[in-house]
Amino acid sequence: MTNGQTGRRRVVDHIVDRLAAHGVRHIFGVDGANIEDLYDAAHFRADLTAVLAKHEFSAATMADGYRRSGAPLGVVAATSGGGSLNLVAALGESLTSRVPVLALVGQPPTAMDGRGSFQDTSGLGGSLDAEALFSAVSVYCRRVVDPARIETALSEALAASRRGPAVLLLPKDVQQSIFEGAAGAGLPFAVPIGDPDPIAEQLRRACGPVTIIAGEQVARDDARDELERLRAILRARVATVPDAKDVSGAPGPGSSSALGVTGVMGHPGVAEALTASGVCLLVGTRLPATARAGLDAALAALPVLSLGSEPPYLSSLHVHTDDLRRSLTMLNAVLSGSGRVGSGPQSLRSCPPDGVTVPDRITHTELTPPVHEGNGIRYRAAMAALDAALPDGTDIVVDAGNTGASAIHYLPVRRGGRFVVALGMGGMGYSFGAGIGMCFARGHRTVIIAGDGSFFMHGMELHTAIQYRLPVTVVLFNNNAHAMCVTREQLFYRDLYSYNRFTPSKLGAGLAAMFPGLPAVDVAEIGALPHALQTALDEEGPSVVSIECSADEIPPFAPFLETKEAHVHV
Ligand SMILES: Cc1ncc(C[n+]2csc(CCOP(=O)(O)OP(=O)(O)O)c2C)c(N)n1
Numbered sequence: 354m355t356n357g358q359t360g361r362r363r364v365v366d367h368i369v370d371r372l373a374a375h376g377v378r379h380i381f382g383v384d385g386a387n388i389e390d391l392y393d394a395a396h397f398r399a400d401l402t403a404v405l406a407k408h409e410f411s412a413a414t415m416a417d418g419y420r421r422s423g424a425p426l427g428v429v430a431a432t433s434g435g436g437s438l439n440l441v442a443a444l445g446e447s448l449t450s451r452v453p454v455l456a457l458v459g460q461p462p463t464a465m466d467g468r469g470s471f472q473d474t475s476g477l478g479g480s481l482d483a484e485a486l487f488s489a490v491s492v493y494c495r496r497v498v499d500p501a502r503i504e505t506a507l508s509e510a511l512a513a514s515r516r517g518p519a520v521l522l523l524p525k526d527v528q529q530s531i532f533e534g535a536a537g538a539g540l541p542f543a544v545p546i547g548d549p550d551p552i553a554e555q556l557r558r559a560c561g562p563v564t565i566i567a568g569e570q571v572a573r574d575d576a577r578d579e580l581e582r583l584r585a586i587l588r589a590r591v592a593t594v595p596d597a598k599d600v601s602g603a604p605g606p607g608s609s610s611a612l613g614v615t616g617v618m619g620h621p622g623v624a625e626a627l628t629a630s631g632v633c634l635l636v637g638t639r640l641p642a643t644a645r646a647g648l649d650a651a652l653a654a655l656p657v658l659s660l661g662s663e664p665p666y667l668s669s670l671h672v673h674t675d676d677l678r679r680s681l682t683m684l685n686a687v688l689s690g691s692g693r694v695g696s697g698p699q700s701l702r703s704c705p706p707d708g709v710t711v712p713d714r715i716t717h718t719e720l721t722p723p724v725h726e727g728n729g730i731r732y733r734a735a736m737a738a739l740d741a742a743l744p745d746g747t748d749i750v751v752d753a754g755n756t757g758a759s760a761i762h763y764l765p766v767r768r769g770g771r772f773v774v775a776l777g778m779g780g781m782g783y784s785f786g787a788g789i790g791m792c793f794a795r796g797h798r799t800v801i802i803a804g805d806g807s808f809f810m811h812g813m814e815l816h817t818a819i820q821y822r823l824p825v826t827v828v829l830f831n832n833n834a835h836a837m838c839v840t841r842e843q844l845f846y847r848d849l850y851s852y853n854r855f856t857p858s859k860l861g862a863g864l865a866a867m868f869p870g871l872p873a874v875d876v877a878e879i880g881a882l883p884h885a886l887q888t889a890l891d892e893e894g895p896s897v898v899s900i901e902c903s904a905d906e907i908p909p910f911a912p913f914l915e916t917k918e919a920h921v922h923v
């Protein structure tokens with residue numbers, strides 16, 4: 354492709370060609386003088402849409418949500434100065450959760466580097482050093498000052514982005530330079546694929562049931578089917594970490610093997626299952642503290658095996674792989690008798706593990722927070738109404754706070770749907786951009802679940818969903834507070850004061866007035882919720898339901914609950 358006006362092929366034209374060849378169909382960003390050439394280049398490619406967001410944080414979470422929901426790569430574009438700085442929080446989220454994202458960041462022309470140019474971030478002459486800053490929130494960061502280096506930098510960035518965000522800093526003159534190289538699609542890059550022999554061997558020695566804990570790498574490497582096959586071969590129970598709820602069957606009918614979620618917002622049955630297991634197999638998770646809480650004792654008493662791109666935070670027999678789909682396929686072949694373990698003369702014949710047994714039936718369990726007596730729709734009742742209303746295939750993205758914990762704990766994943774939550778940094782306001790990005794990637798109804806505090810941070814990104822007429826339903830839980838912080842004040846600071854309650858607002862009415870034509874309502878009674886949800890979900894475009902709830906209700910969050918009274922079999 355070439356510039357539609359001049360017919361000459363610029364660096365930006367080459368970049369968009371490479372992205373399109375990589376399977377990217379949308380890039381997300383906010384325009385500005387030092388990124389407008391990239392928007393110009395994208396305009397001349399029919400297969401690439403440059404989406405205009407309202408804030409760079411949300412543009413970057415759009416890229417993150419786009420990739421997490423299955424697209425090959427999330428791409429965000431931002432201009433220099435303040436625009437670029439707005440990316441940092443979102444890239445930090447993508448880095449911690451290892452989400453493949455490429456950030457293309459404009460900079461002022463190089464001729465003025467270090468000489469007081471507007472928004473200088475060259476690091477020269479006392480200016481902010483963007484390369485140092487973005488290196489800290491990415492797995493790869495290069496400032497491209499020579500147009501001849503773009504091809505190498507782009508190839509390296511695309512290869513590195515498999516492990517997390519990559520950043521290219523692109524001064525305006527470099528973007529506008531004529532691209533001299535060939536218009537190729539770059540070389541394919543090799544990915545380390547772990548051979549799971551040692552895990553197969555240990556599984557053969559295992560005695561008792563197997564519990565699998567699956568993590569976000571299963572989603573990243575699109576290995577859900579392979580995980581399900583492994584589960585069937587091992588007749589294992591599967592739990593997921595909280596930010597990978599959608600990688601294994603949801604608890605409930607048709608999925609008796611699913612134990613639910615691990616960790617702070619998790620289900621007590623996971624610890625019970627581990628205690629009764631002969632071995633635990635971690636698939637694609639490092640099991641960070643939020644995912645491990647309450648499980649340390651049970652895990653310490655078991656052999657722990659791990660397959661994934663990074664070793665877990667607890668001691669285990671770990672096999673490294675950057676492609677879980679391929680490694681799980683190998684493991685399944687070996688365990689099911691259709692492959693061989695190893696390749697030498699000493700290699701074991703493949704066979705199913707004998708000592709592995711089918712676990713006793715374990716009932717699904719829930720945390721039970723103290724009953725809340727005051728006003729407001731209860732989180733559990735609201736999640737039950739959502740569970741009844743959301744059809745199969747609906748994608749769900751969840752934000753932070755008491756609202757987020759309740760959704761993770763109570764709301765099952767839809768069959769065939771995605772369930773995304775950002776627990777890497779747990780940054781409020783993630784869900785708005787991420788939900789919009791998911792909707793662009795998957796093209797069907799996405800439900801964003803967020804608290805009023807998260808809404809006040811980044812909820813205005815709703816405007817982008819309206820602009821692009823996306824089938825996005827925003828379900829707000831309005832407790833007129835940063836309620837998770839209210840709960841902490843009550844439980845840990847003797848309830849003597851509150852910084853965290855807000856002046857009340859009516860978000861549904863407010864949004865309906867602000868965006869004429871947007872269906873947006875406030876719901877204060879549980880009886881009215883099913884109809885309000887159904888109406889919102891039946892819309893073709895965006896819609897909003899704001900649920901009035903209470904900052905005094907304690908959510909299903911283990912650190913807030915007394916373990917003794919905390920759970921009951923349901
Ligand atoms: C960007 C950011 N700032 C601060 C926090 C700390 N924090 C965690 S939950 C929370 C309150 C969330 O309020 P809201 O979205 O209304 O949800 P609620 O807890 O009220 O259900 C805060 C301030 C955070 N997670 N992210």
Ligand SMILES: [Mg+2]
Pocket residue numbers: 754804805806830831832833834835836
């Ligand atoms: Mg709130």
